[in-house]
Amino acid sequence: MDLTELYQKVIEYGDICDHCLGRMVAKRSFGLSNDQRGKGIRIAAALTLNQPYQEQKEPCWICGDFFKSADAWADRVIDAFSGIEGKTFVIGSKVPPLMSESEEMVWSDLVLSDPEPLKSEINREVGKRVAAKSSLVGDTKNPDLIAVLNISDGTIEVQIRPLFLYGRYFKYERGIPQTHWACRACKGAGCEACDGTGKQYRDSVEELIGAPLLPIFKAERVFLHGAGREDIDAIMVGSGRPFILEIVNPRIRDADPKALEDAINKYNEGRVGVTDIRWSARSEVETLKSHKGHKKYRILVDIDGSVPDTALQSAVQQLSGALIRQRTPTRVAHRRADKVRERGVLDIRYTGKEGKDFVLEVTGEAGLYIKELISGDQGRTTPSLTEVLNTPARVVQLDVIHVEGIDQVKSHGTS
Structure with a gap:
């Protein structure tokens, strides 16, 4: 469809502004704004048909002449940003359904292949004005500030990037x-x-x-x-x-x-x-x-009865390097899925006693339940210290002393 035919068909719907007319062919040519495209279509039609140039006389039936107020919207955005630190911004908008449906009807009726939505032009044109009137820089990917224009009720919602x-x-x-x-x-x-x-x-x-x-x-x-x-x-x-x-x-x-x-x-x-x-x-x-980083714990363990150090050392050696099967512990079953997880004990050592309690240091894979590694959780964790000793054992105090972080993993990868 040539530009003259397009113009004749579009104005049958009602009077239209240069912005909305130019948006019908927004993807044609480069370096032009939509209002320049729209004015060019009017000129082309006037020359081709040998008729007087037809300016817009009535309010635009698609956007209601929104673009005449673009400067005022930009001023209001700047006011809304007042008192908020930020270097970059982007404009968003909520366009009334009637406006969107009106232009989409034209696209469908005329089988247009290269139009641009009204929302996109509103965001761009108001954004250009905000940038020109302030020290803010437009950034569509990672803006500090977002202003969402609600065209229906004239309000502005400000969103601040965390x-x-x-x-x-x-x-x-x-x-x-x-x-x-x-x-x-x-x-x-x-x-x-x-x-x-x-x-x-x-x-x-x-x-x-x-x-x-x-x-x-x-x-x-x-x-x-x-x-x-x-x-x-x-x-x-x-x-x-x-x-x-x-x-x-x-x-x-x-x-x-x-x-x-x-x-x-x-x-x-x-x-x-x-x-x-x-x-x-x-x-x-x-x-x-x-990231599934390893974790190291220092725990105090209470063990029923009299357990010789040699027996405890032997039990600890059996658990060191072992693969532990743990059904979701009873104490967290109300908020965790009931499933069996397999986690490794990378290292476990008996380091002495504090009073009547035994001191163990355990390094395990992420997700290893340490309390249940000791108690067995009534058989839900196996093997456990309780199972290996054949004597009930329980954690009475737990200290986390190291958690491997993503910073350490990065350094590992470059070594």
Whole structure:
């Protein structure tokens, strides 16, 4: 279909602006804006038909003359971004269904092969104006700020890209979960059982690390993504556990990681600590979560009856290097799938006694349940120390002393 024929057929639907007319052939030629294409179509039709040039007289039946207000929308976007740190941005939009359906009807009726959606041009044209009127730079792949224009009601929704911090955390106090737990009784609504907090536990590592950072970044909340998690009654010492902290809706983006590390450690002295804080990215979260790093534990074990050191040493040797079959432990069966997992004991050593308890150091594959490796969990874990000794044994204290992180795996790969 030539441009003159296209013009004659399109204006049968109603008066149309140059932007919407030009979008019908948006993929033709290069270096032209859609309104330039639309004006060119009008000129071509006037010359071919030897008729007067026909300007738009009525409001555009597709966009309602949206593009006359593009400058005003850009000003409102800049106002909406005011007070929020960011260097890059992108524009999104919610276009009324009638507008989208109107242009799609033309595409279908005229069998057009190279049009562009109205939404795309709105985003681009408003974005060009925002960039021209401010110091912000357009970035469609990884913008700091997103402005979503709701064309129907004239509102603007601002979305802020999260920040991500990588580090290792220490937990020196038992009884603190890694992340926020909603109260089991009220599911977070607040009740008498949780003193109206909505929380099963007063604090979490996630909340304690996040507390001093929220005012620094003027953020809404944080999410902690850990490389596994220790039991609530375990401490995390040694080299610390790798984690990535996601900071949600930060109005401030610029901060010194060392200063953030110091602020966290000062706020949580004696309870939780962090080290090796650096900037990260969302892409690293999946790497961290999927990485199956080895973990090392120091445990105190209570064993029924009188067990000679030689018998314990022999049992430990049998477990070192063994493949352990573990059915989902009874203590976590309410929140984990009931299945049998196979995990390896890479190393286990008896290092002495503390009072009446035996001290063992265990290095295992990710996902190895240490408490059940010792107790056997009524036969759900096999082999276990209880099974090999033929005497009940149980963990009375568990300390995580090393968790292999993605940073160490990278260094392994280059050595």
